[in-house]
Amino acid sequence: MFRRMFQFSSSEKETLLASRNGSAGHSLGMAELSSALQHETERSGNAVAGTTTGVTPVLESFADVYAAAGVRATGKNYTILKIAEMVNSKHLVDMTPEAKRNSLMMALEAAGAEIGDLLQDAVTRNRALDEYEDERQEQIKAFENVKAEENNKLHAELEQLTSQYMSRIQANSDQVAQEQDKFRGWQKRKQQESQRITDAATFCVPQGNGPIGIPNSLSAVLERVNLPRR
Numbered sequence: 001m002f003r004r005m006f007q008f009s010s011s012e013k014e015t016l017l018a019s020r021n022g023s024a025g026h027s028l029g030m031a032e033l034s035s036a037l038q039h040e041t042e043r044s045g046n047a048v049a050g051t052t053t054g055v056t057p058v059l060e061s062f063a064d065v066y067a068a069a070g071v072r073a074t075g076k077n078y079t080i081l082k083i084a085e086m087v088n089s090k091h092l093v094d095m096t097p098e099a100k101r102n103s104l105m106m107a108l109e110a111a112g113a114e115i116g117d118l119l120q121d122a123v124t125r126n127r128a129l130d131e132y133e134d135e136r137q138e139q140i141k142a143f144e145n146v147k148a149e150e151n152n153k154l155h156a157e158l159e160q161l162t163s164q165y166m167s168r169i170q171a172n173s174d175q176v177a178q179e180q181d182k183f184r185g186w187q188k189r190k191q192q193e194s195q196r197i198t199d200a201a202t203f204c205v206p207q208g209n210g211p212i213g214i215p216n217s218l219s220a221v222l223e224r225v226n227l228p229r230r
């Protein structure tokens with residue numbers, strides 16, 4: 001009977017292992033950007049809250065894992081966990097492994113506990129742990145896939161926003177350059193207009209006063225008016 005049970009446990013363990021092995025304007029523009037980023041953050045937060053509900057809280061207590069798997073104590077309330085406690089008892093700490101085994105068997109015999117039930121309990125609990133591990137792994141993998149897809153969408157949206165704002169930045173720079181070119185053109189025409197005024201003013205001032213030649217500024221023309229006559 002025990003040999004069949006151990007064979008059954010070994011095959012189950014191999015099956016579970018194989019299953020596991022088989023199983024990611026400037027102020028206006030900044031205000032709009034801030035609003036857009038805030039919207040994306042809130043939307044992402046809502047998505048996280050909605051997705052997280054798909055992952056059940058981890059069972060920190062192994063007792064909860066066993067209970068969720070429907071594992072129940074066998075006859076005489078002796079379980080493989082109780083055996084583990086007895087083996088690690090301070091009363092047996094100085095005994096050799098064989099002496100511990102003899103003491104344990106004596107206690108189990110006195111309590112009327114069946115070895116077969118205890119070994120079956122060990123198989124059942126180990127299976128419950130493996131199955132819970134597989135379940136959690138599948139949930140985490142699914143959660144990871146959802147988040148990877150969400151991150152891809154966020155990256156795409158971020159690139160789109162970046163492209164839009166870079167275009168607006170370039171447009172602003174181009175407008176400034178255009179205004180600067182217009183101003184330089186106006187300055188050139190202004191110089192021409194000032195010279196035209198100066199040339200006209202020259203004819204309004206006696207030519208005998210001041211230095212000979214055509215003055216290059218209106219101030220020089222006006223100085224002729226103030227110069228004393230020779």
